[in-house]
Amino acid sequence: SQTIHQWPATLVQPVGSPLSLECTVEGTSNPNLYWYRQAAGRGLQLLFYSVGIGQISSEVPQNLSASRPQDRQFILSSKKLLLSDSGFYLCAWSAAQGGANEKLFFGSGTQLSVL
């Protein structure tokens, strides 16, 4: 069966420090991968999505970047964190072949606090 792993679960970082959040998927090949940010009262905001290795699409211009070095690995990064980067970050995957009616499978999330 397919599983998605996301770590760390919580992270406290000072302003200006770098960030690296990792997400890996097991049990499937060539998944679509997503990074979302969940802010209180603001729902889920799509940050990045990827349909293949090295293919990253950004939905919102910001201080973050994403990379997909391997088929089932998706990394969210920042060179210098801002206070506004605080939030709950969710990784998700969906089966590429299903199209628009495929559901997303979410990771457990990372609570990032930038101080």
Added chain:
Amino acid sequence: AQSVSQHNHHVILSEAASLELGCNYSYGGTVNLFWYVQYPGQHLQLLLKYFSGDPLVKGIKGFEAEFIKSKFSFNLRKPSVQWSDTAEYFCAVNFGSYIPTFGRGTSLIVHP
């Protein structure tokens, strides 16, 4: 721009009360519709989805949702809620692509 609106941000009910959570979207084309749920301490997971056929769809745990195309709505319902339904509920819409747009979410608290 395409958007998804959830009008009820916080809902508090007693057990056995009926539930209806609103979801509206702004798009006149073909859509695929989803409700996701996040129970306390658990992953966000799919509750139900609609992509064609009968506009009344049934999901897990007694939930159902009705797609009303003329109203651009996909409201979630449950006739009698339980304490275990306490969770955050998200409506999501695929506007002609595989990438869903999520609503702001509704926090439901059910008192025993």
